[in-house]
Every structure is written in structure tokens, then in C-alpha cells.
Amino acid sequence: VSTSSQLSLEVRREGASAVVSARGDIDLSTLAKAAAALDGARAGARSLVLDLREVGFMDTSGLRLIIEEQRRAAATGYRFAVIPGSPRVQRLFEIAGLAGDDGLFLDAPPHSDGGGGG
Amino acid sequence: MSARPEHDRLTMLASIDEITDANVLLGETVARLLEYVVPAFADVATLDTISPTGELTRVGSRVQGPGREHLERGLLQRRPVAEAPVGLPRALASGQGQLIERMAEEHLRAIAADQADYELLRALELRSMVDVPLLARGRIVGALACGVGPSGRDYGPADLRFAEVLSARLALALDNAGLSAAVSGLEQRFEATLTNLAEAVLVRDARGPLVFANDAAARLLGLPSSEDVLAMTSEQLMALYDVFDEHGHEISLDGLPSARAARGESAAPLLVRNVIRTTGEERWLLHKATPVFDSRGVLSMVISVIEDLTDVKRAELAQRLLAEAGQALSSSLEYEQALKRVAKLLVPGLADCCCVALRGDHGGLQLVALVHADEEKQEPSVSVAEELAARLGERGETAAVIAHRRALVVPHVDEALLARAGLDGELLERLRELRLGSLIVVPLAAPGQPPIGVLTVAMAESGRRFDEVDVALVQELGHRAAIAVESARLYRERSLIASTLQRSLLPPALPEIPHFRLAGAYQAAGEQNDVGGDFYDAFEVPGGWMVLVGDVAGRGAEAAALTSLSRYTLRTAGRLLGDPIAAFEQLNDALRERDGLSLVSVCCVLLRAEGEPARAEVVLAGHPPAYRVRSGTPTPVGVFAPFLGAYERGGWEAVTIDLAAGDQLVLYTDGVIDAVGEEERFGEERLVTTLSEGQGASDTVARIERAVGEFALGPQVDDMAIIVVERTGRG
Numbered sequence: 001v002s003t004s005s006q007l008s009l010e011v012r013r014e015g016a017s018a019v020v021s022a023r024g025d026i027d028l029s030t031l032a033k034a035a036a037a038l039d040g041a042r043a044g045a046r047s048l049v050l051d052l053r054e055v056g057f058m059d060t061s062g063l064r065l066i067i068e069e070q071r072r073a074a075a076t077g078y079r080f081a082v083i084p085g086s087p088r089v090q091r092l093f094e095i096a097g098l099a100g101d102d103g104l105f106l107d108a109p110p111h112s113d114g115g116g117g118g
Numbered sequence: 119m120s121a122r123p124e125h126d127r128l129t130m131l132a133s134i135d136e137i138t139d140a141n142v143l144l145g146e147t148v149a150r151l152l153e154y155v156v157p158a159f160a161d162v163a164t165l166d167t168i169s170p171t172g173e174l175t176r177v178g179s180r181v182q183g184p185g186r187e188h189l190e191r192g193l194l195q196r197r198p199v200a201e202a203p204v205g206l207p208r209a210l211a212s213g214q215g216q217l218i219e220r221m222a223e224e225h226l227r228a229i230a231a232d233q234a235d236y237e238l239l240r241a242l243e244l245r246s247m248v249d250v251p252l253l254a255r256g257r258i259v260g261a262l263a264c265g266v267g268p269s270g271r272d273y274g275p276a277d278l279r280f281a282e283v284l285s286a287r288l289a290l291a292l293d294n295a296g297l298s299a300a301v302s303g304l305e306q307r308f309e310a311t312l313t314n315l316a317e318a319v320l321v322r323d324a325r326g327p328l329v330f331a332n333d334a335a336a337r338l339l340g341l342p343s344s345e346d347v348l349a350m351t352s353e354q355l356m357a358l359y360d361v362f363d364e365h366g367h368e369i370s371l372d373g374l375p376s377a378r379a380a381r382g383e384s385a386a387p388l389l390v391r392n393v394i395r396t397t398g399e400e401r402w403l404l405h406k407a408t409p410v411f412d413s414r415g416v417l418s419m420v421i422s423v424i425e426d427l428t429d430v431k432r433a434e435l436a437q438r439l440l441a442e443a444g445q446a447l448s449s450s451l452e453y454e455q456a457l458k459r460v461a462k463l464l465v466p467g468l469a470d471c472c473c474v475a476l477r478g479d480h481g482g483l484q485l486v487a488l489v490h491a492d493e494e495k496q497e498p499s500v501s502v503a504e505e506l507a508a509r510l511g512e513r514g515e516t517a518a519v520i521a522h523r524r525a526l527v528v529p530h531v532d533e534a535l536l537a538r539a540g541l542d543g544e545l546l547e548r549l550r551e552l553r554l555g556s557l558i559v560v561p562l563a564a565p566g567q568p569p570i571g572v573l574t575v576a577m578a579e580s581g582r583r584f585d586e587v588d589v590a591l592v593q594e595l596g597h598r599a600a601i602a603v604e605s606a607r608l609y610r611e612r613s614l615i616a617s618t619l620q621r622s623l624l625p626p627a628l629p630e631i632p633h634f635r636l637a638g639a640y641q642a643a644g645e646q647n648d649v650g651g652d653f654y655d656a657f658e659v660p661g662g663w664m665v666l667v668g669d670v671a672g673r674g675a676e677a678a679a680l681t682s683l684s685r686y687t688l689r690t691a692g693r694l695l696g697d698p699i700a701a702f703e704q705l706n707d708a709l710r711e712r713d714g715l716s717l718v719s720v721c722c723v724l725l726r727a728e729g730e731p732a733r734a735e736v737v738l739a740g741h742p743p744a745y746r747v748r749s750g751t752p753t754p755v756g757v758f759a760p761f762l763g764a765y766e767r768g769g770w771e772a773v774t775i776d777l778a779a780g781d782q783l784v785l786y787t788d789g790v791i792d793a794v795g796e797e798e799r800f801g802e803e804r805l806v807t808t809l810s811e812g813q814g815a816s817d818t819v820a821r822i823e824r825a826v827g828e829f830a831l832g833p834q835v836d837d838m839a840i841i842v843v844e845r846t847g848r849g
Contacts, residue, residue, distance in 0.1 A: 027792070028836065057799055059792050059836070060719060060740070060761075064671040067764050068715045096719075096740045097759040097769065 006030075009037040017047035023054040027061035035065055042069075046078050049106060052085030063096050070104065081106040134337070151288055152180035159284070160264035162242050164193050166206070167260040167292060174210075177260075192238045199231050206249040206263050213258060215250040215285070217278040221267075226243070246273035246342045248281040252289035259289055276835070318424040320347070322376055325544065328352065338403065338426055340394045352377075360393040360581070366466060375407035376393045376422040385409070389427065398555065398583040402431035433694055433704065436591045439463060441686045443595055446676035447602035458487040460599055466491040468588065469575035471499060471554075475507040476562070476571035477520070483507035483571060492579060493550060502548050514539055519559050520569045525593055529583060532578075551558045556583040560596040564604045565627060573599060590693065628656050628841070631663050633732065634725065637815035638841040639823050641789070651677040651718075652787045652837035653685045660696040662727045664688075667785040667839045668720040669741070671761075683708065684762075698722040698737040699770050702762055709763030717761040721785050723843065724772075731778040732845055737770050740789060742802070745809055746775055747782040747818070752809040755783070779847030782818055784809055789838030790822060793830045800829050815844035 007030035010021045018041040026034050041049055050066065052058070066082060073080035083097050083106050084090055148165055155163045165178040179193035198206045204225055209216045209598065218225055221244045230236035244265040252260040262285050266273060273281075287652040318335035322328050331347035339355070341347050352371055361369040371377055375385035384552045385407040392401045404425040410418050446459035473488040485507045490496045512583035515538070519526050536546060556577040563569035573596045577583065628636040638654055651670025656663065666688060668677060670680045684705060691704035702720065709716040719740035726733045736744050740761030757771040777783060786805070793800040808825045812818025819842050826838065 052678075057792075060669065060671050060717070060788060063740075063761075064715065064717050067717065067761070071715060095738075095742050095758050096761060100756070 007033055009034065011041045012039060013041075013045070016045055017049070018042070018045040019049040019051055021051040021054065025057040026055055026065070027057065028061050031058060031061045031065065034062065037067065038101055042072075042078070043046040048073070048078060048080045049083060050081075051083040052089055053083055055085045055089050058085070058089050060092070060096075063092060066104075067096075080104075083107075096100075120262075129225075148178035148292070151291060152178050155262070155284070155323055156180040156184055156266060157182040157269065159277075159280070161269050162189075162193070162244065162263075162265040164196075164263045165260060165288070165292075166198070166263075168210075168258055174261075181242070184273055189238070189241060196235065197228065197231065202229050203246060205229050206261055209249040209251050210258065210261055213251055215248060215252075215282045217273060217275065217279050218247045219273060221245055221247060225813040231409060243267040246271070248273050248278050250278075250281045250285040252285050252292060252347070254289035254292070260292055294847075297311075318426070320376070320424070322352070322380065322420045322422065322423040324380065324419055326352065326380075329419070335424065338401065338424055340397070340399065341463065358395060360395060362391045362393075364389055364391070366391075375405045376420050379407040379409040379420045380417070382409070382417065389431075393580065395581065398577075398581045400428075400582050402427045403599060432587055433691060435467060436587070436694070437687050437690045437704070438592060439591065440598070440690050443598060444682055444686055445597060453603045454486050456602060457599060458489075460595065461487040461489040464575060464595070465489045467579070468591070469496075469584075470578040470580050470582075471552075471576040473499075473503050473574050474562070474571065475503070475574075476603070477569070483516070486571075490578075495578070498548060499552055502545065502552060502772060505545055506549075509541075516559060516572060519561050519572055523561045523563050523569055525561075525589055526557075526559040527584065527589055530555060531557055553578050555581065558584050558589055558592050560593045562596045562600040562603065564597070564600040565629065567600070567604060570600055570603055572596075587694070591690075594690070594693070629658070629663075631725065632727070633846055634663075635815045635844040636665070636841065637819040637844075639819050639839070641823070641838045651681045652789060652839040653681050654785070654839045655685055655689055655840050657689055657693060657842070659692050659724070662696075663699065663725045664692045664701075664722060665785065665841055666692075666698075666720055666785050666841055667741075667841055668718055669787040669789070669837070669839075671717045671719075672759055680709075680716055680718065684720075687722065688722070692722075696724075698724050698735060699772060702737065702739055702770050703770060706768055708761045710766065714764075715761045718763055719761055719788070721756065723779075723783060723785065725843065729776075730847070731776040731781075733774055733776050734783060734843075735772040735774050736783075737772045739770055740764070742786075742788060745784040745806070746777070747776070747784060747809050747812060748780070750760070750785070750810045752806050755803050777843075777845040779845055780817060781845045782809075782812065783843040784818065784822075785841045785843070786814075786822065787837065787839045789836035790826055790840065792836055793826045793838070794832070795829045796831050800826055804829065813843070815842040818842045818844075 007022060007024035009023075012019045012021070020037050020041045022034060023036075024030065038048070038050070048069070050069070055062075067107060069080050082104055084093075090099065093101075098104060152163055152165060161182045163180050164176060166174050166176050168174055174197070176194055176196065179190045181189040181193065200207050202208065204218060205216055206226075226236060226239050229592055229659060230239055242265060245267040247263065247265045249261065249263045251258045252262060256793065262281065264273075264281060318338040319330070319332045321330035328348050328350070331344040332377065333344055336342065336344045336347050339347060340358070356371040361374075363369055369390055371386070373388075374390075375388050379385035387404055387406040389402065389404050392403045393399070404423060404427050406425070407420055407422045409420050442463050443460045446463060448455045457474045464472040470491045471489065473485060475483040475485050478484045485500070485504045486499050488496075488503050492497045515526050518524070541549065554576045557574065558576075559572050559574045561569040562571040562573055575584070575588075575592055581758065628638055636656060640652065640654065642652075652668070653670075654665075654667040657667040658664075668684055668688070670677045670684060678724050687705045687708050688701050691701035692698070695701055695704070703723070704718075705718065709718060717740065720738075721741040721744050722733040722737050722739075723744065724737075726735075736755045738744075738756040739759055741756070743756040743758075745752040746755050747753075755775055756773055759770045760768050762768065777785075791800050791802050791805055805822070808821050809818065812821050819840050822840050
């Protein structure tokens with residue numbers, strides 16, 4: 001279908017921590033792909049980070065994925081955090097009453113490409 | 119010191135052990151302990167306790183010989199000098215017993231705090247001293263100081279060792295006394311607390327009799343006071359009730375957790391349905407029992423706490439019944455089959471007998487389903503019901519149920535009622551033999567349609583009685599069944615494809631609410647197989663109306679099941695409890711009981727029936743805001759809070775707004791704002807612009823549909839539900 005959303009995912013590992021960077025839309029049509037990337041990254045990781053900075057759109061299915069991960073992390077004892085995305089994506093967290101969840105969000109690490117001074 | 123016979127010392131230790139075992143108070147223990155030490159082992163002895171914070175308290179002193187009282191008082195008031203390098207302070211600091219075989223002037227000076235203290239110590243005429251710390255449970259709980267002099271004895275290393283043995287026993291005795299002092303204080307507070315506790319508490323002695331019952335226990339057991347409970351044996355008490363477990367198996371006294379605990383068996387909490395034999399009153403009670411053992415590990419009593427889960431259990435039962443009935447009714451277009459399944463669902467959980475009769479084409483009623491809990495009564499019931507249906511269909515009280523669309527509630531079937539029915543001898547006799555107790559007859563009526571029949575539930579052997587909650591539930595079932603039957607008939611007539619019909623059944627017809635106008639739209643996304651999870655509903659609750667839209671994350675069969683559960687749970691809980699947050703809590707619990715993560719977002723509005731301007735409470739759970747549109751200006755309403763099903767506690771908050779004539783309140787699911795366009799999503803800004811142009815409920819709904827339709831590109835991935843509530847004002 002022409003309206004199918006696009007999503008690409010990149011998994012980086014450093015020791016026992018894994019970072020999944022998403023680029024594109026996380027919605028019903030790309031959900032399975034995002035879930036698979038998290039499943040792969042989670043294996044053997046003591047800390048799992050989902051980077052939403054390059055996500056243009058996310059709907060409640062994306063939130064469901066994140067709440068599920070949060071729950072799994074609490075149950076099995078690894079750390080899970082999210083690098084906040086655009087105001088539009090963050091609006092969704094706000095609607096879900098998660099904007100004030102300090103344990104969920106991670107400050108963005110400095111860009112490895114050295115962009116932006118500050 | 120001359121060696122005393124060893125058995126004297128053993129006797130002393132044994133005596134101390136006796137004190138340890140007897141539960142006596144601290145002061146008494148100390149006095150008795152010192153009696154054993156002086157004069158048998160010492161001429162002078164003092165006992166100190168140390169609090170967990172390290173505070174030293176002198177609790178006793180004993181002196182043998184002349185000037186005893188004066189010296190004892192002096193010693194009792196004395197505070198050991200903490201930094202003294204010898205004696206008691208040293209014993210406490212090092213945790214080791216200290217022996218001073220021969221007291222010298224320098225020792226006295228080192229121990230004494232001042233001149234007066236020095237005089238006091240000198241007056242004791244000490245020759246030798248031992249000071250030992252008292253160790254219990256791995257910490258120093260006190261100290262024992264012993265001295266000899268006037269009796270001519272001396273202490274040596276062997277005496278120090280004995281003092282250490284002695285100190286261990288003393289420590290235990292002291293620790294025990296301290297504990298039992300704490301416990302007896304507790305007991306008094308305990309009893310005061312229990313008496314006023316909301317939970318029912320019963321305490322049974324190990325030998326069997328009840329020794330305590332609080333007022334809540336009496337209330338729960340249907341007795342006037344706790345004295346009445348205590349006046350009975352467990353067997354007498356048990357004889358007042360019929361007790362069943364969740365599966366309907368009878369539970370005897372021996373099977374209750376308290377009896378199991380008394381026998382030393384594991385006593386897991388047990389949920390029982392408790393029916394008071396004389397009144398038929400039914401309660402769901404959770405029995406929990408805890409055995410209490412004394413210091414020797416012997417069972418001393420069993421404490422039972424009985425929790426009344428009637429409301430919870432019935433709400434749960436009602437929800438389950440409605441959800442299951444909904445499934446049964448929508449699973450088959452053969453409505454006779456569906457009605458039989460519904461009747462089966464209600465027996466025996468809700469009633470002992472259930473029957474459904476539909477109006478025939480030529481008047482009269484025709485029995486289509488009957489289920490009796492007792493198999494032997496099934497056939498006789500069917501034959502009686504068939505005759506009754508045929509005869510009473512168009513007259514009598516059953517006819518009134520149909521004519522006035524009103525439930526008939528008979529708390530107890532009696533001769534007067536049977537007489538009014540005007541039955542002849544033979545049928546009357548067969549009816550009597552069915553021993554019907556309580557009875558509810560409700561019309562099967564879809565909104566705006568003439569009733570199509572009646573649904574009857576009855577109690578027989580179980581002796582239970584119906585109450586208002588049951589009536590509301592049965593009415594709702596009648597309502598649903600009627601809609602399903604109507605739909606099925608419609609389907610037969612028009613032979614539409616089944617899937618389309620089921621789809622069209624999803625959103626309910628919006629009710630008419632006085633002084634409000636409602637308009638709604640529902641668009642399912644994608645293919646038939648991808649039935650999504652949006653839903654909306656509007657129904658009357660105590661004191662007003664509840665209007666809601668919701669969205670289930672996910673799609674397909676799983677999402678459809680979740681949608682059904684959510685809608686029915688919110689509807690049932692909403693109607694019973696009349697409060698959005700309470701309804702949210704019910705659904706939250708129900709969702710959390712499911713395997714995996716089930717998330718539902720809901721925007722719920724409670725419209726108050728009274729008041730001008732009208733008032734509305736808006737509560738959000740994982741949902742974007744509602745909008746109030748006043749004079750063309752939309753304002754978001756609601757406090758953002760978590761999805762239902764996400765966390766144990768949600769923190770949902772109600773926002774109260776007023777709705778003046780002409781105001782609109784717009785509820786929508788995220789299918790609206792998430793609609794995919796050529797470059798971006800529809801978004802909240804476009805929605806706000808669209809809302810500002812809406813002229814009344816229907817127009818606003820149409821505008822949203824049109825705006826999204828024009829914006830959207832290709833088939834959409836998400837469902838979309840919209841409800842607009844417009845205040846039309848009074849008169």
C-alpha cells in the first residue's frame with residue numbers, strides 16, 4: 001500500500017549495552033519491525049536504549065511497545081530508557097501520562113558526528 | 119572464692135530458665151533474677167539494660183548485709199562512668215567479661231564518678247568484682263555487675279566463666295521479658311483495633327471455642343452482635359449457612375481455612391459463597407486464617423480474617439456474564455441457539471433457572487430456551503413453562519412486562535401470586551412442585567422497538583434471593599438479547615453477509631439524552647479481517663449519562679476481543695458505579711489480569727442530569743484531550759494520564775467543566791489526528807480548525823469526517839470514532 005510508513009532501525013552495541021536508533025515512523029504498519037529490532041538488541045544486554053530522535057511519527061502502538069519493554073525490564077532486571085524524540089513524539093508520551101517519568105527518559109548523548117555546539 | 123557445690127549453680131541456672139519460659143513482665147523478671155544471684159553468687163549485684171540506641175538503664179540492684187536498702191537505692195540511681203578503664207564500662211566497651219580479683223583504691227577511684235559515688239562504692243566493702251555483658255540475639259542487651267566482700271568470698275577466673283554462663287541465661291530472660299512486655303502492650307492495642315476494624319476478625323482458641331469476634335464479623339455473619347457470635351460453637355455457627363466454593367461445591371466446617379490451620383495444615387485463603395439459610399442473603403467471603411504459636415511452637419490460637427468481596431465479585435460476575443453473553447449473542451445468527459447459550463450462562467451462577475420466551479406471530483409467547491440447574495427438574499420445568507407461556511403471553515403480569523417494558527420482580531413466589539395467575543389445579547400443582555422462590559421477568563426489548571419476548575430468571579433449591587443489582591443485570595441482558603435477536607431477524611430477511619452485519623453491530627445506537635444532542639461516527643480501517651479496536655458508547659448511569667470513546671492498541675481478533683471486553687466492562691461498571699474513575703479502575707484490573715500487555719485508551723465523559731449550565735466530568739486514560747467548543751472556540755479538556763492496563767494504579771483525574779446552551783464537547787480517537795496524508799498526519803491543529811467551524815453536533819461530526827477524508831491518502835491504518843455532545847439547554 002502506498003501509505004505504508006517507512007522505518008529503518010540501527011542497533012549499536014557497546015559492551016553490555018545496546019542502543020536501537022529508529023528513523024521514520026513507528027505505527028501499526030511498522031510495529032513488527034520495531035519489535036523485532038528490540039528483541040534482537042535485548043539479547044544479552046544489561047542496558048537497552050531506544051533512540052527516538054529521528055522518529056517523525058509514532059502512534060499508540062509505538063507507546064505500547066515502549067510500555068511493554070519497560071515492564072519486561074522491571075521484571076527481568078535490565079535497564080531500559082528512551083532518548084526523547086521530536087515535540088510531536090513527546091506529545092504522545094504526554095498524552096499517555098508518561099512525560100514526567102524520569103526513569104524512562106535519558107538525556108541525548110552528544111552526537112558522534114560532532115554536530116551542534118553547546 | 120571457695121568453690122560452692124556445682125549443683126547449686128546448676129539449680130540457679132535452671133531457676134533462671136524457668137523465668138525465661140514464664141511470660142512475666144520485665145520488672146518482675148529483674149527482681150527475681152537478682153534474687154538468684156545474691157547471695158548465692160554475689161554479695162552485691164546490679165543489672166543494666168541497653169536499648170537498641172545504646173542507652174544504658176539501670177533496672178535493678180541487690181545488696182546482702184547491713185545498710186542494704188540505702189545501698190540498693192544508691193546503686194539503682196548510679197550511672198556507671200562510661201570512660202572508666204575497668205569494670206562495667208570496660209565490659210560493655212569490649213564485649214568481654216571483666217574480672218577484678220582484688221579491689222584496690224585505684225580501682226574504686228577509676229570507677230567512681232565523684233566523691234559521693236566513691237563513698238557509696240567504698241561502703242560496699244568489695245574485695246572482688248566481675249562485670250559481664252549480656253548478649254542476646256547477637257547484640258549486647260545489658261550488663262551484670264557482681265561483687266563479693268562482706269561474705270569473705272573472692273572471685274577467680276572460674277567465677278568469671280560462670281558469670282559469663284549466667285549472663286547468657288540472664289540475657290535470654292531479659293530479652294524475653296522485654297518482648298513479652300512489648301507484646302502485652304500490643305495485645306491491648308490489638309484488641310481495641312480489632313474491635314473497630316472494618317474487616318471481620320474471629321479468633322478461635324486452639325482447643326476449639328471462639329474467644330473473640332468483632333462487630334464486623336457479626337454483621338457479615340448476619341448476627342446482631344459479637345456476643346451472639348461468641349455464644350455459639352463453630353458447628354452451630356456453620357449450621358446457619360450454606361457455604362460453597364467458587365465452583366459451587368459445598369464447603370464443610372472442616373474445609374474452611376481456620377479449621378485447616380487448627381489442624382496444622384496449610385490454610386490458603388478460600389473464597390466462598392455464603393448463603394444465610396433463613397433469609398437467602400448471599401455474600402462472597404474471602405476466608406483467611408493464620409495460626410499463632412507460643413514460644414514452644416505449640417498452636418495457641420487461630421486468627422481468621424473474613425473479607426466481604428460481595429460487591430467486587432458480583433461486579434466481576436456481572437461483567438463476565440455480559441461479556442460472555444455478548445459473545446454468545448454475536449457468535450451465531452441462529453438466535454434460538456444464541457438464546458439457549460445465554461440461558462446456560464446464567465445458570466447456576468446468577469439463577470437456578472432461566473427461560474426465554476419470544477412472542478409468536480399470532481400473539482402468545484413461545485418458549486425458546488430453558489435451563490434448570492437441577493437436571494431432574496429440567497423436563498418438568500420445560501413442560502410447565504411451555505403451558506404458562508402459551509396461556510399468560512397476552513394477559514396477567516407477564517403481559518404487563520411486555521406492554522409497559524418494565525421488569526417484574528417477585529422477591530418470593532407465594533400463593534397469592536399463583537392465585538392471581540388464575541391457573542387451574544393441575545398446572546398449579548406442577549408449578550408448586552418446582553418450588554420457585556425469587557423471580558425476575560424482564561422484557562426483551564431493543565431501544566425504540568416493541569418487546570419481542572421475556573427473559574425470566576428464578577431461584578429454587580439454592581434459597582437465594584434476587585436484589586436490585588440482579589434486576590439491573592438481567593434487564594441489561596434482556597436488552598442485549600433483544601438487539602441480537604432483532605439483528606438476526608433482520609439478517610435473515612435481508613440476507614446480508616454476516617461479517618458486514620457484525621461490523622454494523624459494533625457501534626451502538628446513540629441514546630436520546632434530555633437537553634443534549636448526540637452525533638457520532640465510526641469508520642473502521644482496512645480490511646474486514648483487521649477489525650480494529652475503536653469503540654464508543656453512551657448510556658445512562660445513576661445521576662446522569664456516560665459518553666465515551668476508546669481505542670484498543672493492536673488489531674485483528676485479539677483487538678476485537680479486547681474491544682468487546684472494554685466496552686462491556688466500562689458499560690457495566692459505569693452503570694453500577696456511576697463514576698468514570700471507578701469504571702476505569704475496574705477495566706484496568708480486568709486488563710491487568712490478562713496475559714501479556716493489554717492497553718486501552720479512553721476518553722470518558724459523565725454528563726450530569728441536573729443543573730444549568732450543565733456540568734460534565736471529563737477523564738482521560740492514555741487519550742488525547744476532548745475539546746469543548748464554545749462560540750466557535752475549541753478548548754482542550756482533560757488531564758493526561760496512563761493507559762488502562764498499563765500500571766497497577768493509574769492516577770486518572772476528572773476535570774469538571776460546564777456546558778452552556780450551544781456548547782459542544784467533542785470526543786474522538788487518535789485515528790482522527792493520526793490520519794495519514796500526503797506529507798504528514800492530520801494532527802491536532804487541523805482538528806482544532808475544523809472544530810471551530812462546526813455548527814452543532816451532526817454538522818461537526820460531518821465536518822471532521824469530511825476534513826479527514828479529504829486530507830487522508832489511501833486506506834487508513836487506524837479506526838476512527840467521533841462523538842459530539844451538544845448542549846441544547848432546558849426548555
